[in-house]
Amino acid sequence: MPELPEVETTLRGIESAITGQVIRSIRVRQSSLRWPVNPNLAQLVEGQTVIRLSRRAKYLLMHLEHGSMLVHLGMSGSLRIVQPNTELRKHDHIEMCMGNGSVLRFHDPRRFGCWLWSEGPHQQLSQLGPEPLSEDFNGHRLYQLSRRRKVAVKPFIMDNKTVVGVGNIYASEALFRSGIRPDRSAGNISLQRYTELAGHIQEVLAAAILQGGTTLRDFVNGNGEPGYFQQTLAVYGRGGETCVACAGLLKEIKLGQRSSVFCPRCQR
DNA sequence: ACACTAACCTGCAAGC
């Protein structure tokens, strides 16, 4: 469910309900996530006010008065604002009740997500590359980092040290828009093509944010509404179907155990 | 340093 546009959509969906509100209570029903939830989380954060929300890579940060909670949605996580009496669903692992009566629920069937409290910087954020929609990300960076690298270009752009927030969906789409085969060696691609690729990564992420993200199975924003970008997907999830540009057959391969769909005619 | 694999976990769809 969550790549960068989905996390951004989630942030925008929940921020008005919880920013400036005091945390009245927080309850953890399942603490066994990607990393264990701090058993003292409730006493650590209850009574603190949420100053603001922010996003770094696919992490969502809730800044409180004395620290921050770092939330990741993993593969299947979601955050929703619900009415106080809304029935609990299976896999609703964490619930946070705010001073204004809003209730935030963290739902994550596969439990690859996390919810970490820290009074200082979060270690998870210390080694990350630049944000894709920032000035620090461009074709020169891709070109320089990739010299003499044999890794395929798709896993290269999905590596968080290269640039953050580019997951399987948007990596596939950006490579298609750029006419680059996902299995080409990263080290053999020219500066000019990397400049185009960087632009297409930014374009595809920005477009997905505008459309509220991609809903594949059950992604919903903070208010329970789906995203619409899946209607725009040209290659992701379309192996064996026809190319939107040349009507040829789309091919599906595995790269780093992630399925990768591309058009052998349009992408070289 | 780099390239690649396995692992974490549940749900769902396809195949037999």
Added chain:
DNA sequence: TGCTTGCAGGTTAGTG
């Protein structure tokens, strides 16, 4: 109908 298999939006830890 029911069982088995494989696959899914991410990231880290471990191997060679």
